[in-house]
Every structure is written in structure tokens, then in C-alpha cells.
Amino acid sequence: xxxxxxxxxxxxxxxxxxxxxxxALVLAYARRRIGAAEAEDVLAETFLVAWRRREEVPVDxxxxxxxxxxxxxxxxxxxxxxxxxxxxxxxAESARLEAESARGGAxxxxxxxADQLPADADAPDPRLRAALDxxxxxxxxxxLLTAWEGLSTERAAxxxxxxxxxxxxxxxxxxKRLAQALESETR
Amino acid sequence: xxxxxxxxxxxxxxxDELEPPPVDTLLAxxxxxxxxxxxxxxxxxxxxxxxxxxxxxxxxVPAIVALLAVATVVGLGQRSSPDVxxxxxxxxxxxxxxxxxxxxxxxxxxxxxELDPPILRDEEGRPLGRVSDRSERWTALDPLRERTRYTxxxxxxxAPHTMDITYADGIMRVEQSWMKxxxxxxxxxxxxxxVRGELSPGRPGPDPVxxxxxxxxxxxxxxxxxxxxxxxxxxxxxxxxxxxxxxAGHSGSTKxxxxxxxxxxxxxxxxxxxxIVDRGRTVGSLRRVVTFEAxxxxxxxxxxxxxxxxx
Numbered sequence: 001x002x003x004x005x006x007x008x009x010x011x012x013x014x015x016x017x018x019x020x021x022x023x024a025l026v027l028a029y030a031r032r033r034i035g036a037a038e039a040e041d042v043l044a045e046t047f048l049v050a051w052r053r054r055e056e057v058p059v060d061x062x063x064x065x066x067x068x069x070x071x072x073x074x075x076x077x078x079x080x081x082x083x084x085x086x087x088x089x090x091x092a093e094s095a096r097l098e099a100e101s102a103r104g105g106a107x108x109x110x111x112x113x114a115d116q117l118p119a120d121a122d123a124p125d126p127r128l129r130a131a132l133d134x135x136x137x138x139x140x141x142x143x144l145l146t147a148w149e150g151l152s153t154e155r156a157a158x159x160x161x162x163x164x165x166x167x168x169x170x171x172x173x174x175x176k177r178l179a180q181a182l183e184s185e186t187r
Numbered sequence: 188x189x190x191x192x193x194x195x196x197x198x199x200x201x202x203d204e205l206e207p208p209p210v211d212t213l214l215a216x217x218x219x220x221x222x223x224x225x226x227x228x229x230x231x232x233x234x235x236x237x238x239x240x241x242x243x244x245x246x247x248v249p250a251i252v253a254l255l256a257v258a259t260v261v262g263l264g265q266r267s268s269p270d271v272x273x274x275x276x277x278x279x280x281x282x283x284x285x286x287x288x289x290x291x292x293x294x295x296x297x298x299x300x301e302l303d304p305p306i307l308r309d310e311e312g313r314p315l316g317r318v319s320d321r322s323e324r325w326t327a328l329d330p331l332r333e334r335t336r337y338t339x340x341x342x343x344x345x346a347p348h349t350m351d352i353t354y355a356d357g358i359m360r361v362e363q364s365w366m367k368x369x370x371x372x373x374x375x376x377x378x379x380x381x382v383r384g385e386l387s388p389g390r391p392g393p394d395p396v397x398x399x400x401x402x403x404x405x406x407x408x409x410x411x412x413x414x415x416x417x418x419x420x421x422x423x424x425x426x427x428x429x430x431x432x433x434x435a436g437h438s439g440s441t442k443x444x445x446x447x448x449x450x451x452x453x454x455x456x457x458x459x460x461x462x463i464v465d466r467g468r469t470v471g472s473l474r475r476v477v478t479f480e481a482x483x484x485x486x487x488x489x490x491x492x493x494x495x496x497x498x
Contacts, residue, residue, distance in 0.1 A: 015217075016210045023207035031201055043207055044216075051217050059296075059473065125198040147195040179191055 015051055018061060023047070025149070026065050032148055033073055035118030045072045063158035066149065070141070070159070131181035139174035146171060284327070285491050289481035291321045298471020307339055309365050315348055316341035321480075325494045327487060330356070331376050332495040339365075351497050354379045362497050369497070400452060402426070402445075413449055416456070420449040453482045 026046055030039035046069040050057055058064050116133040117140075123129055132140055145156040157167035307315045319338040326333045332355040339348040348364045359379055361370040402408045408424040415421070424445040442460040447453060457477040462469055485491045 012214060012217075016214065019207070019210040019213065023210070024205050027205045027207045028201045031205065032199070040208060044213060047213055048216065051213075120200055123198070123200045125194065128194060128198045143195060147192055148199045148201070175191060178195070182191070 011054065015047075015054065018050065018057065019047055022062050022065055025062060026069050029066055029069050029149060030073065032144065033117065034076070035120075038076070042069055042072050042076070060155065060158075063151065063155045066145070066151075066159035067161055127185050128182065131178055131185050134181045134185075135174065135177055138170065139177055142167065142170045142174045143178060283329075283487055285485040285487055285494065286326045287324070287481065287483045287485055287494070288326075288479065289321070289323045291478045291480060293320060293476045293478070294473065295476075296471060296473045314342065315339050315365055318350075319347070325485075327492070327495055331379070332492075334495050334497070353495065353497055355495065360497060408443070408445060414446075416446055419455065421446040421455050422449050422452075454479050 023043065027039055027043045030042035030046075034042060046065060049068045049072070050061075050065060056064075117123075117129055120129075132143070135143075141160060142156070145151050145159055146153065149156070149159070151159060153167055153171065154164050156171075157164040160167055160170070162170070307318060309315055316339045319340050322335060322337050324333065324335045332353075334351060334353040337350045337352075339350060341347065350364070351360075351362045353360045353362075354374070354376075357373055357375065359372050359374045361372075363370075403424065408426040411423045411425045413420060413422055424447060426443045426445075427441070444458040444460075445454055446456045448455060454477075456479065459473075459475045459477075461473045461475075462471075485494075
């Protein structure tokens, strides 16, 4: 076999092994944040990035993969925002035309769901979810990386792209804010 | 607050392990993708940087990739936060001398695959070899000047390639024996030290003696007796760096063992033991051993100063 073929096949094998080890966890990460319909796309995009940057994947690959998946999600949010903004423009224009003819008004565009957790009627503890939705994304992510992804502070910091000390502070602040948000939810 | 984290964990909407689609679909997409998607040094997204600046930046990418590759190998698990930069700075020796350190890093692991250093490639994507586990560094202060030499060992044998990284006058220079062009980048000392922090073998910093003393003074290491290593009396110093995984319901730590010369405090060997935990389950372990082959302080003579510059 040609050496290049051998090398490629070894690379494929390593990639498949990376996917086997972490695919389910990255899929769960995406499902928690974007819902079932798009989660598999996020998973695929994340691992395609991992393939393209395969020489940069560290030994402890999971936090790195979460960081990539987070970027993929944020890109999707941005695209969604642009698309929604365009739709809102079109809707506003059409509403203006309608209003001109019927003296009516256009309903304001619905808030973007992408900055919140996906709607899930079966999710446990809806009050907690509502409180989570009220947090800033950066605070919510600190909580979810540790509580739902189960990462230690050090690994979660790597996934969040900050130092451990920064992440510690962020997590502490997020917990306080979540407690406050819950308190106001129960009032 | 702990109740809150318990409640949060209980609210995890994913209860059971998910079944991702088979990897074959992804592999098929990879196979279909054109060669342009292969990692190539020198490629850079975005076209806003124009002309010679773009060329310079493009030329620097291979070096940075190489640096990151080395960092992945050498600096795994080491902290790169500003406090480490400060530690490294504090650990530097006095001015008027040059510190020369030769060190070697080795790994053993369970449960985590692929510990081989990544293969470096040239501009055309051809494999050059793997970065050697041995590195050599010369450092001087006031102002900071430094040179580090790495060796890239070809897989199939043959003459090794070298990569020299120097820093002086706010400029980092990278010379790779396989590239004609010298790569330069303006960096503040702090930024450079942050890069170097990732590349440093072990936490003592460029001056291991000052570094170990600083760690001892800071209470980060405690003495755990004396022993003989290869006929040399060494002090055993141990420490533990805890990771508080409160949210994950577990905690882990990196155990550190320093063996230093009993008389001079020169580090002889540093061992880091990590436990790799995924979702609260221990899945493997990683041991990194840094062996110091040489440590010396050289007078800052013109001949020795030349060691800080590219050859």
C-alpha cells in the first residue's frame, strides 16, 4: 500500500475513534442547547472541523470539541439572527403596506429563541429552565458545562476558552444569578 | 448553593446516552471533500490583510501551528493564565547571566489514545516528522532575550530538522530549517511569555532553581524526604493542584512530584499525574515526566550572548 494511503487510513481510524469516544457527548451538548432537529447537524459540523484541524486536537479532546461545538452553535445563532432580521424587515414592510390599506399595525417580531434553551415540554423543572433562560448566555454556559456536561472547572474553562481562575469567578457569579432568578420566578 | 447545583443537575434534559449517527456518513463527506480542506500551513481565512502584511502573516502561520503543536505535546495540562506568566517572570534568574536548560518530556497513559506528538508538515503539506521530546533553551533578562531550539525527527530517518524560536527587542523570530524565509512577529514581553509559558517544560519557569524555591515559598510544594536517583541525592517535593468540580459532583487533581538536587535545588525530574474524568467517570490517566538533562548559569559574555540569537 502506498505510504500516503496508509497515513490517510490511520488518520481515518483515529478520527473514527475520536467520534466513537465523544460523538454521543457532543450530540448531547448540542441537544441541550439547540434541540433535536438541528443537533445532529451541529455534531457533524463539529467533527468536520475536528477533521480539518485534526493535528490540533489535544489528548483531552472533549473540552476542545465542546469549544468547537459552541462556536458552531454561535455561528448558527448569528445566521438565524440575520435570517430573522431579514424576515422581520420583509414582515415589517408587508405590515406597513397592509397598515396603509387597512389602517392596522404590525405585530412586533417574536424574540429570538436561539439565545435561550430550546423549548421542551417534557423537560424537568420548568421553573428552573425559565430562570436559566433569564441568565446571560455566558453565565448559563458556565453552569451547564459543569452541571450538565459534568466537566471539572479546569476542563470547563478550556471548553469556555478562559483561564481556570476566570471560569471560577464566572461560575460563582452565575450560581448567584441563577439563585436570584429563581427567587424572582417563585415570587 | 450546593442544593441549587443538585437541582440543576437533576434538570438535565438528557437522561440517557444518545446514539450519534454512524461515523461512516462523516467519513464519506470527508472523502468527498476536495483536497483544499486538508490542513495546510500558510492558509489563512479572510482577505482583509493585504499585500506584504498578508504575506508576512501567512508565513507566520506555520510557525504558530508548530508552536501550538509543540504546546499540545509539551504543555498539556499546564496553566497559561496570567498568574503563571507572573510566576514564570518571578522565577527568572538574575540579570547579567544566561540560563541554559536542556529538558526532555515523556508520557505514559491509560485510557487515552494518541499521545504521539503530531506530525509537522511543510508548506506543501508533506510530512516532515515529529517534534522531539527534547528541547534546549537559553534565557537572559533585562531586557528579556531568549532562544529555544526544537528538533523535528523525520519519521523514516534522515537528518533532523530544527526549529529555533528567539525573542529580543519585542520581536519573536522563528527559523525553521525546512523553510527559507525567516518569520517574525512583534509581541509584547507579556504576550511572548504567555506563549513561552505554554512551551515551558514544567512549572518552575526558565530558571528551575528560582522556580522551585518560589513554589516552596508559596507553600505549593512540601518536602517528602530524600532519596537517591542514579547515584545522586535528591529531595522529594510533592504537591497537588486541585480542580474543584463542584458542578460535576466530583473533584480531580494533578499530583506533582519534584525531585531536586539535595544541595543545589536544581530540578532533576518532575512528574505530573493526571486523572482523566468524563462525566464523573474516571476514564484514564496521564503521566508526564520532565527530565532535566542540563542546567547551567553562563556569564553574559559576547560569545554566550550569541547563543540567545538565531545561529
